[in-house]
Amino acid sequence: MDTKSRILKAGAKIVLQKGFYDTGLTEILKAADVPKGSFYFYFKNKEDFGLQLIDTFADYLKNGADTFYEDQSLSPLAKIRRIFKWQAESFLKSDFKGGCPIGNLSLEMGDRNALFRKKLNTVFADMKKRLAAHLEQAQHQGEIADSLNIAEVADFILSSWQGALMQMKITKSITAHQVFDRMIFERFLKRQDPVRT
Amino acid sequence: MDTKSRILKAGAKIVLQKGFYDTGLTEILKAADVPKGSFYFYFKNKEDFGLQLIDTFADYLKNGADTFYEDQSLSPLAKIRRIFKWQAESFLKSDFKGGCPIGNLSLEMGDRNALFRKKLNTVFADMKKRLAAHLEQAQHQGEIADSLNIAEVADFILSSWQGALMQMKITKSITAHQVFDRMIFERFLKRQDPVRT
Numbered sequence: 001m002d003t004k005s006r007i008l009k010a011g012a013k014i015v016l017q018k019g020f021y022d023t024g025l026t027e028i029l030k031a032a033d034v035p036k037g038s039f040y041f042y043f044k045n046k047e048d049f050g051l052q053l054i055d056t057f058a059d060y061l062k063n064g065a066d067t068f069y070e071d072q073s074l075s076p077l078a079k080i081r082r083i084f085k086w087q088a089e090s091f092l093k094s095d096f097k098g099g100c101p102i103g104n105l106s107l108e109m110g111d112r113n114a115l116f117r118k119k120l121n122t123v124f125a126d127m128k129k130r131l132a133a134h135l136e137q138a139q140h141q142g143e144i145a146d147s148l149n150i151a152e153v154a155d156f157i158l159s160s161w162q163g164a165l166m167q168m169k170i171t172k173s174i175t176a177h178q179v180f181d182r183m184i185f186e187r188f189l190k191r192q193d194p195v196r197t
Numbered sequence: 198m199d200t201k202s203r204i205l206k207a208g209a210k211i212v213l214q215k216g217f218y219d220t221g222l223t224e225i226l227k228a229a230d231v232p233k234g235s236f237y238f239y240f241k242n243k244e245d246f247g248l249q250l251i252d253t254f255a256d257y258l259k260n261g262a263d264t265f266y267e268d269q270s271l272s273p274l275a276k277i278r279r280i281f282k283w284q285a286e287s288f289l290k291s292d293f294k295g296g297c298p299i300g301n302l303s304l305e306m307g308d309r310n311a312l313f314r315k316k317l318n319t320v321f322a323d324m325k326k327r328l329a330a331h332l333e334q335a336q337h338q339g340e341i342a343d344s345l346n347i348a349e350v351a352d353f354i355l356s357s358w359q360g361a362l363m364q365m366k367i368t369k370s371i372t373a374h375q376v377f378d379r380m381i382f383e384r385f386l387k388r389q390d391p392v393r394t
Contacts, residue, residue, distance in 0.1 A: 156380040159377070163356035166360070167352075170307045
């Protein structure tokens with residue numbers, strides 16, 4: 001791994017646990033085992049590092065999601081459902097420490113830094129776009145109701161998921177994923193079948 | 198206002214903007230205009246202050262919600278819908294700074310402090326219980342489908358709302374409330390009418 005990636009990877013781990021604001025430069029340098037000069041060769045300052053860190057987190061989530069989006073054995077809706085399950089299982093494995101880096105940074109830095117806010121918005125927008133594209137396929141294939149407004153549904157699912165992650169973090173339990181999974185996929189998105197009278 | 202309430206009120210404002218971890222004792226004392234000895238008369242330490250602060254936040258949210266829960270001119274479902282609208286409007290008024298103190302502290306302190314986690318869980322559990330009681334009334338009055346599992350629905354609505362607040366904070370826009378409102382009240386909770394064929 002090149003030095004820049006090593007710094008970003010080491011920083012990502014610490015920031016995910018402690019937040020960005022409380023993570024000191026010295027800590028990052030120590031974890032990545034690089035001298036200060038090396039840090040400033042790759043990053044203008046801590047803010048620049050933070051902005052590039054968001055890209056690192058976003059790439060990680062994107063690559064993870066792609067594993068499922070590209071799995072042709074799954075239906076469009078099954079792909080989406082599996083991505084949330086994957087995230088919940090990763091979170092469980094880490095004993096519900098950390099959580100979604102994009103969500104955490106949104107609450108932590110949303111008020112503090114306009115550049116962070118802009119960047120985090122771009123990441124959410126990209127996630128939504130990709131989710132919406134697969135929801136649209138699900139709609140074309142008749143997996144979900146035609147009456148659903150895909151753009152709003154994608155917004156709603158992603159923000160609900162951020163809330164579910166928050167609940168998992170504080171309860172140290174997978175329950176919020178199970179509730180999210182049932183409510184979204186077995187009720188909210190479900191085609192409304194004709195009621196037999 | 199007594200001294201203790203003044204310290205809590207001044208602290209609440211700062212913590213809501215900056216988070217608990219980054220709020221210094223000196224800052225709180227200055228904002229409340231009290232000497233340090235006075236702080237230690239009412240609070241064992243900063244942690245104790247933080248735990249009592251959660252109660253202050255919880256009371257504020259509870260009192261706000263009660264205004265609607267106790268409004269006999271509204272149906273059970275209308276009461277619930279109005280509470281989220283009230284919160285969204287308060288958030289808009291503050292230019293989407295701060296947000297839900299309980300949600301913010303959950304993400305900030307969830308990993309750091311087990312006592313905070315326990316206390317925040319109690320607050321969420323109480324909110325859910327009150328929401329569930331009114332959802333049950335809505336179900337009895339035929340406003341929402343009989344097939345809904347009230348406990349899970351209350352969990353889902355509250356965690357979705359936390360996610361919506363996060364989106365509002367980062368987009369500085371009320372849109373996530375509008376989406377939440379339509380998705381939850383006009384689709385998710387809606388009685389499924391027989392489809393005419």
